[in-house]
Amino acid sequence: MASDTLPPDAFAFSASSCSFLRPYLRNKSSNPQRPFLTLAYASSLDSAISLTPGIHTYLSSPQSEAMTHYLRSQHDAVVVGAGTAIADDPGLNSRVRGMGGYGGAGLEGQPRPVVLDPKGRWEWDSNARVLRMVRERKGRGPLIFWGEWGEGGDWRSKEKQRRDEERERLLKNHGGKIIRLPLVDGKMRWVDILDHLKAEGIKSVMVEGGGTVINSLLAAEHAHLINSLIVTIAPTLLGQGGVVVCPKRRTDDQGNPIPVTRLRDAKWQPMGEDVVLCGKLGE
Numbered sequence: 001m002a003s004d005t006l007p008p009d010a011f012a013f014s015a016s017s018c019s020f021l022r023p024y025l026r027n028k029s030s031n032p033q034r035p036f037l038t039l040a041y042a043s044s045l046d047s048a049i050s051l052t053p054g055i056h057t058y059l060s061s062p063q064s065e066a067m068t069h070y071l072r073s074q075h076d077a078v079v080v081g082a083g084t085a086i087a088d089d090p091g092l093n094s095r096v097r098g099m100g101g102y103g104g105a106g107l108e109g110q111p112r113p114v115v116l117d118p119k120g121r122w123e124w125d126s127n128a129r130v131l132r133m134v135r136e137r138k139g140r141g142p143l144i145f146w147g148e149w150g151e152g153g154d155w156r157s158k159e160k161q162r163r164d165e166e167r168e169r170l171l172k173n174h175g176g177k178i179i180r181l182p183l184v185d186g187k188m189r190w191v192d193i194l195d196h197l198k199a200e201g202i203k204s205v206m207v208e209g210g211g212t213v214i215n216s217l218l219a220a221e222h223a224h225l226i227n228s229l230i231v232t233i234a235p236t237l238l239g240q241g242g243v244v245v246c247p248k249r250r251t252d253d254q255g256n257p258i259p260v261t262r263l264r265d266a267k268w269q270p271m272g273e274d275v276v277l278c279g280k281l282g283e
């Protein structure tokens, strides 16, 4: 497709401007036990990713937003929590020139959208952007993780059960599917999520947010599952009351606070008016 006939939402973008990301992406020849996990989000100077949980806040410059879409194309799946799906109605595809639907063939370069929704809060319909992207052949069918709420009694009303069945059918018609996971203290275990994604043939995962998901992954007990952290920092202060990245802190044997974690091989790359911080965690 010639560039003047590209969809108007496609980012004109040169992959060479993102060569600094290479050391932080999955080495394609490796075949680790679990999918390679990149945590990538945009933050203000006061560590906020959004003004309030219910709204989408634009932080990235056009250049770093294009970089995020390039990053999506370098992963097999893009993961968000239910709060983000509800607040943002995201497309979760890669809108970079040359990717499937944007001048590339088939769905090449398009990650699989994944939504973590243990309590089935996200009530999508056919207008959901992620499904529209599938119909426009610009994205893959989403995987939605639900809790196994049938065990120990289904808490859903008959009406909710009926609407959930309809939603599941709609999802299947768009090439997506529901994956049900056991809940431990009302939550999904990250290792279960990653094992199920691996079983779907997914070798690399980009987790984007939101705040609850990021803070859960960065907490000391899960941080080892993260391979790379890529944070776009915008020259903005959002102020108190926003959705903040600040994982629970650890204490030593004497009860003194100790840092949660520290990145290895940290690199700071200016990008438009932002700076992109890359670093390694885990293996």
Ligand SMILES: NC(=O)C1=CN([C@@H]2O[C@H](COP(=O)(O)OP(=O)(O)OC[C@H]3O[C@@H](n4cnc5c(N)ncnc54)[C@H](O)[C@@H]3O)[C@@H](O)[C@H]2O)C=CC1
Binding pocket: 040, 041, 042, 043, 048, 049, 050, 051, 052, 053, 054, 055, 056, 057, 059, 080, 081, 082, 083, 084, 085, 087, 088, 116, 117, 118, 119, 187, 188, 189, 190, 208, 209, 210, 211, 212, 213, 214, 216, 217, 243
């Ligand atoms: N600036 C950025 O890069 C991004 C900003 N956001 C913003 O974040 C906000 C939404 O954040 P939140 O309300 O915190 O919602 P969230 O997107 O983090 O979703 C939280 C929900 O995810 C589910 N979940 C499933 N498994 C989980 C697990 N293992 N750990 C934790 N949660 C799990 C739970 O139902 C939980 O209530 C929105 O305003 C959105 O715009 C979201 C993504 C990126």
Ligand SMILES: Nc1nc(O)c(N)c(N[C@@H]2O[C@H](COP(=O)(O)O)[C@@H](O)[C@H]2O)n1
Binding pocket: 041, 042, 056, 057, 058, 059, 060, 064, 065, 068, 080, 084, 085, 088, 089, 090, 091, 092, 093, 208, 209, 232
């Ligand atoms: N990179 C980045 N910069 C920001 O300023 C953001 N607010 C976000 N948010 C994430 O992007 C999703 C929207 O994706 P689509 O453009 O609709 O595909 C949003 O849901 C957050 O995950 N990211």
